Amino acid sequence: MPAGRMSRRTFIGAGSAATTATALPVLPGLSGLLPKASAADTQTNLSKMVDLRFGMFNHFSLGTFTDQEWAEPNQSPTLFAPPTVNCEQWAAAAAAAKMNYGILTTKHHDGFALWPSAHGTQNVANSSYKHDVVQAYCDAFRAKGLKVGFYYSIWDRTFGVEAWETRHKVTGLDVNDAIEPADMAFILNQITELLTNYGTIDMFMTDGYAWQMGQQAISYQRIRSLVKSLQPDCVMIDIGGLSEPFLSDAIFFEEPLGVTAPAGNTYAGMQGQTISNGWFWHPSTPTESLMSKASILSHLTDLEPKYTSFILNCPPNRNGLLDTNIVNRLAEVGAAWSPNASRPPLPTQMLRAEHPITPVNAYATGYHTGEGPLGAIDGLSDVRYETCWSTWGLTLPQSITIDLGGVWSNVSTLEYLPKQWNRTNATDGDITSYTISTSTDGVTFTQVATGTWAGNNRTKSVEWPNRDAGFVRVQVNAGTGGYANISGIRIGGRSAKPTLVSSGFPAAGTTYRLAARHSGKVLDVDSRGTTNGTNCQQWPWLNNTTQKFTFIATGDGYFKIRGVNSGKLVEVAGLSRVPGGNVAIWQDAHVTQQHWAVTPTADGYYLLVNRFSGLAMGVAGSSTSDGANVEQQTYESLTQQQWRILPS
Numbered sequence: 001m002p003a004g005r006m007s008r009r010t011f012i013g014a015g016s017a018a019t020t021a022t023a024l025p026v027l028p029g030l031s032g033l034l035p036k037a038s039a040a041d042t043q044t045n046l047s048k049m050v051d052l053r054f055g056m057f058n059h060f061s062l063g064t065f066t067d068q069e070w071a072e073p074n075q076s077p078t079l080f081a082p083p084t085v086n087c088e089q090w091a092a093a094a095a096a097a098k099m100n101y102g103i104l105t106t107k108h109h110d111g112f113a114l115w116p117s118a119h120g121t122q123n124v125a126n127s128s129y130k131h132d133v134v135q136a137y138c139d140a141f142r143a144k145g146l147k148v149g150f151y152y153s154i155w156d157r158t159f160g161v162e163a164w165e166t167r168h169k170v171t172g173l174d175v176n177d178a179i180e181p182a183d184m185a186f187i188l189n190q191i192t193e194l195l196t197n198y199g200t201i202d203m204f205m206t207d208g209y210a211w212q213m214g215q216q217a218i219s220y221q222r223i224r225s226l227v228k229s230l231q232p233d234c235v236m237i238d239i240g241g242l243s244e245p246f247l248s249d250a251i252f253f254e255e256p257l258g259v260t261a262p263a264g265n266t267y268a269g270m271q272g273q274t275i276s277n278g279w280f281w282h283p284s285t286p287t288e289s290l291m292s293k294a295s296i297l298s299h300l301t302d303l304e305p306k307y308t309s310f311i312l313n314c315p316p317n318r319n320g321l322l323d324t325n326i327v328n329r330l331a332e333v334g335a336a337w338s339p340n341a342s343r344p345p346l347p348t349q350m351l352r353a354e355h356p357i358t359p360v361n362a363y364a365t366g367y368h369t370g371e372g373p374l375g376a377i378d379g380l381s382d383v384r385y386e387t388c389w390s391t392w393g394l395t396l397p398q399s400i401t402i403d404l405g406g407v408w409s410n411v412s413t414l415e416y417l418p419k420q421w422n423r424t425n426a427t428d429g430d431i432t433s434y435t436i437s438t439s440t441d442g443v444t445f446t447q448v449a450t451g452t453w454a455g456n457n458r459t460k461s462v463e464w465p466n467r468d469a470g471f472v473r474v475q476v477n478a479g480t481g482g483y484a485n486i487s488g489i490r491i492g493g494r495s496a497k498p499t500l501v502s503s504g505f506p507a508a509g510t511t512y513r514l515a516a517r518h519s520g521k522v523l524d525v526d527s528r529g530t531t532n533g534t535n536c537q538q539w540p541w542l543n544n545t546t547q548k549f550t551f552i553a554t555g556d557g558y559f560k561i562r563g564v565n566s567g568k569l570v571e572v573a574g575l576s577r578v579p580g581g582n583v584a585i586w587q588d589a590h591v592t593q594q595h596w597a598v599t600p601t602a603d604g605y606y607l608l609v610n611r612f613s614g615l616a617m618g619v620a621g622s623s624t625s626d627g628a629n630v631e632q633q634t635y636e637s638l639t640q641q642q643w644r645i646l647p648s
Contacts, residue, residue, distance in 0.1 A: 040233050042354065046250060046268035047346045049203065049235045050307045052147060053339045054300060055101040056094040057272060057313035060085075060133070062112045063280040065318055071110035073157035077121070080112060081128035085320035087140035093314070093322050094146060097330035098337060101147035101202065103311060104137045106194060109208050111158030115197075119189045122158045138198045147202040150194055154218055155208025159186060162212060178575060178612050179217045180591050187218065188226055195230040204231070207239040210247055215379025219556070220247060221358040221492075237270060240381030242420060247381060247488075249352075253308065265306040266347045273299065274313035275326060281315040286323040293332045304340050307347070351461050353413040353492035360405035360557040360597035361609045362489075363635065368392040372635070373400050374614050376486040388419050388487040390429065391476065399475040402489060403599045405557020407440050408498040411469040411491065416453075416460045419485035429485030430455035433477035436462060438469035441505075442600035445473055455480035463494060468501055503553040506598065506645055511548045511564060513541060513648040517605050518639035519624040522547045523570075525585055526627075530566040533573060536583045536630040538619050548648045551598070558595035558611050560588065569594045572632055577613040580620070583630045598645070605642040607635060616641045 062071040065079050094102055107113045113123035114133040124133060134150075141148050155162055161183045195201055204227055209218045227234055238248040242259075253259045253271040261269050275291045277284065296312065303310045314326050362373035368390040375387035391398045404411070418430045432455050437445035448464040472491050476484040492498060506512055514523040516538055524539035525546040541547060545565035552560040561570040566585055571594040573584040588594065595611035608617040615632035618641035635641055 042249060042352065043346070043349055045233050045235050046349055049250060049270070050268050050309055050346050052100040052309055053304065054097070054099045054337075055103065055147075055149075055309060055311045056090070056097075056099050057103050057105075057151075057274075057279075057311045058090060058137070058316060059105045059108070059274075059279040059281075059313055060316045060320075061105060061108045061114065061280070062110055063108065064316065067282055069278050069280055071108065071112070073110050075110070077112060077123065077126045078128045080124065082318060082320035085129065085131065085133055085136060085316075087133070087136045088143070089321055089327075090137075090314070090316060091140040091144040091146060093327045093330045094141070095144045095334075096327075097312075097334040098339070099146065099312075099330075101149060102137070102141045103149035103151050103203060103205060104134065105151045105153075106134055107151075107153050107156070107190070109153045109155050109157055111153075111156040113190070115193065117190055117193055119186055119193070120159055134194070134198060142199075148198075148200075149203030149205060150198075150201055151205040151207065152191065152194065153208040154187060154206055154223075155212050156186075159183070161187065161209075161218075178592050179213055182590075184219065184222065188222065191223065191226055192230065195227060195234070201231050201234050203235045203237060205237045205239065205252070206248075210238055210240040210379060210381035215247060215381075216358060216377060217379070219358045220379060221356050222556075224356065235268075238381070239272075242381055242417070247379070247490075261303060261306040261308040263306075265308060267307070268346060268349060269306070269308035270311055271299075271303055271308050272311045272313065274315070275329065276313075276315060279313055279315065281317045281323075285315065285317065286325060288325070290325055290329050293329060293336065296329075296333050297337055300337055304343055350459070351413065351463055351494055353415055353461075353490050354494050355410075355497040356490050356492035357404050357408055357411070357498055358557070359402045359489075359491065360611070361403040361599045361607065362389070362400055363403075363599065363601075363607065363637075364389060364391075364400040365398045366391060366394045367398075368394070368483075371485075376400060376489045377402060378614075379488070381488075386419065386487060388485050390419070390485045391479075391483045392429070392485070394483065396479060396482065396484070397475050397477050398484065399473055400486065400489075401442075401471055401473045402491060403442070403557075403597060404470050404472065404491065405597065406500050406504050406553075407468055407470040407502040409468050409501050410466045410493040410496040410498045411438065411472070412466045412496075413461065413463050413492055413494045414472060414474070415488075415490040416462075416474070416486060417488035418457050418460075419487045420457070428481030429483055430457060430480045431460070431474075431476050431484050431486070432479055434462070435475040435477060436464065437473045437475070438467060439471040439473070440468055442471045443602045445471070466493065466496055470502075470504055504598070505600075506551040506559070508551070508553065511550055511648050512645050513547055514549065514608075515541070515644045515646060516619050516640055517642040517644065518622055519619065519628075521624070521626070521628075523549070523630060523643075525563060525566065528565065529585075530568070532568070532586045533584050534566075535573070536570060536585065537627050538623075538630060539626055543648070554595055557597070559598050560594055561596055561608075562588075570596070572610050572613055572615075575612070576632070577615070579615060579631075579633050581613065581615070581632045583617055583632060601642055604644060606645055607641065608643060609635065617643070 116125035364373040371390035376389040521538040548564040568585040593612035616635040618633040
C-alpha cells in the first residue's frame with residue numbers, strides 16, 4: 001500500500017457482561033431488547049430533564065489510573081485496575097446531595113469503554129477489572145430512584161475515529177486520516193449496545209466530534225436517528241460549547257471553558273462543572289479543598305430560573321470510590337438545598353428540525369475570503385475555532401444554496417445559527433431579512449418562506465409546509481452591519497420524517513463523459529492506465545473507454561465515479577486535503593476520498609466536490625492543453641471547476 005493511504009482496520013470481538021459480580025459472559029443478541037417506544041413530544045422530555053435540577057457526573061476510566069485528563073491512546077487496557085467499583089456509594093452520595101440523576105462517562109476520548117463491547121478491544125473485558133461498570137452504575141443509581149444518562153465520546157483516539165489534524169499532531173505521522181464507513185459502523189454499533197442492553201436511558205451526551213471532525217464528517221443524522229429509534233424519549237446533548245442550542249435537544253454549557261447559561265435563558269440546558277481540580281481523579285483530589293458548599297449552592301440558585309440543570313462532576317478514585325472529602329461536601333449541600341417548587345414550567349421551546357438531513361455540498365453567490373459556504377454545513381460547533389459562511393465586504397442580497405444529496409420528502413424546517421465565536425461585534429452579521437426557496441433539480445426554485453429575524457445572535461428557525469426538496473436556498477436580504485454570517489445551518493423535517501425519494505442525477509447504469517466547461521475536453525486517465533494511483537487528466541473526446549464513467553450512489557447523498565476501462569474509482573490521491581492534490585483512480589476501497597457530491601450550477605454544469613477534502617475537481621491552472629492535470633481545488637466559481645455530464 002503506498003504511503004499516505006489509510007490502512008484498513010480489523011475488529012476483534014470481546015466478551016460481555018451483565019453484572020459486576022462474575023466473570024464476563026457473552027452479551028445476548030440485540031434483537032428483542034429494544035425499549036418500548038413511547039415517543040413523548042420533545043417539550044415534555046425537555047421539561048422532565050430541566051426539572052431534574054441537579055445531577056452527578058462521573059468521569060472514571062483509564063485517566064483515573066494514569067493521572068491524565070485526556071488519557072493517551074493505545075495504552076494497555078490492563079491499566080484499568082480498581083480492586084472493586086462501588087457504584088452504590090456514588091449513588092448514595094448523589095441521593096444525599098438531593099441530586100436526581102447521574103451521567104457516566106462510558107467512553108472518553110482515549111477510547112476505553114466501561115462496558116464489555118463486542119466492537120474493539122479497548123474495554124473492561126480486557127482490563128484488570130473484568131466487570132461491566134455500566135451495568136453496575138445503572139443498577140445502583142436506579143436503586144436510589146435516580147435517572148441514568150450516558151456520556152459517549154465519538155472521538156476515539158485508539159480506534160482512530162478522529163480529525164486528521166488531531167491525528168497528525170498526536171502521532172506526528174506525516175499522513176492524513178479520514179472518517180470512513182467502518183468508523184461509522186463502529187460508532188453506531190457501540191451506541192446500539194449502550195442503548196439496548198441497559199434499560200431506559202434518560203440522557204445521551206456526545207462529545208469530541210462537533211469540535212474535532214464536525215457533524216458533517218460524522219453524520220449527526222445517523223446518530224440521532226439511531227438514538228431516537230432505540231430510546232425515543234432520550235434527551236440528546238452534545239458538548240459543543242455553543243451559547244444557544246442547535247446540534248442537540250438541549251444545550252450543554254461547559255463552565256470550565258467559560259461557557260455558562262446566560263441571564264434570562266429560557267432554553268432547556270445543562271451546565272457542567274467539576275467539584276475537584278479536573279474531570280478525572282488525581283492523587284491530589286483527596287486533600288483538595290474542593291468546590292465550596294457556598295459555591296455549589298450559588299450555582300443551583302443561579303441556574304434554576306435559567307431552566308438549566310446543574311451537573312457536578314465527582315470523580316471516583318482508583319479504589320472505585322468517591323473520596324471522603326467529596327462525600328462529605330455533597331452531604332453538606334444536600335442538607336442546605338431544596339429545589340424551588342415555585343419555578344414556572346419550562347417555556348415552550350422553539351420548533352426544531354427533529355429529523356435533520358445531512359447536506360453534501362453548498363455554494364454561494366459570493367463570500368468573504370476564507371469563509372466559504374461549506375463552513376455553514378460542516379457541523380463544527382466552533383469551540384476551538386470557527387467556520388462560517390460570511391458575506392462581509394459584499395453588497396446584499398447574497399444567497400447560499402444547500403445540496404441535500406438527493407430529493408427528500410417532508411422537508412419543512414430550517415435552523416440557522418449566527419456566528420458565535422470571536423465576534424468583534426456581538427450582533428454584526430445576523431440575518432434580519434430572508435427568503436427561503438427549495439428545488440428538486442437545483443435549477444428551478446420555488447419560494448416557500450420569507451420573513452425577518454431579530455439581530456440578537458440567537459438560533460433562528462423557519463417552517464413551511466412539507467414538500468419534496470433536494471436543494472434549499474437562503475437569500476439574505478438584510479443583515480446587521482450590512483452583511484451575513486452563518487455559522488451553521490440545519491435542514492430537515494419536524495412533523496414527519498423525510499425519506500429519500502430519489503438519488504438524483506446522474507442516473508445509475510448510464511455511461512457518461514465529463515467535459516470541463518473552460519476547455520470542452522473530457523476527464524481521461526493518463527496513458528490509458530489501469531494501475532492504482534494513475535492520475536486523471538483532460539483530453540479531447542475520442543470515444544475511448546478511459547473517457548467513460550458510470551455513477552454509483554453511495555446511499556447517503558454522494559456518488560462513486562467508476563471508470564469503464566479500469567473498473568476503478570476516481571478519488572483524491574494520497575488522502576490529500578490540499579488544493580492541488582491529484583485526482584487519480586483506485587480500486588473501490590469503501591473510503592470517503594472516493595465519494596463525490598454532484599451539485600448542479602443551474603446552467604447545465606455540475607460541481608464535483610470530494611467528500612473527504614471538501615474541494616472541487618478542476619483542471620490545473622485553467623489549462624486548455626491536452627493532458628493537463630486534473631486536481632482538487634477550492635471552489636471559486638471558475639469554469640475549470642465546472643463539468644458537463646453527458647451520456648456517452
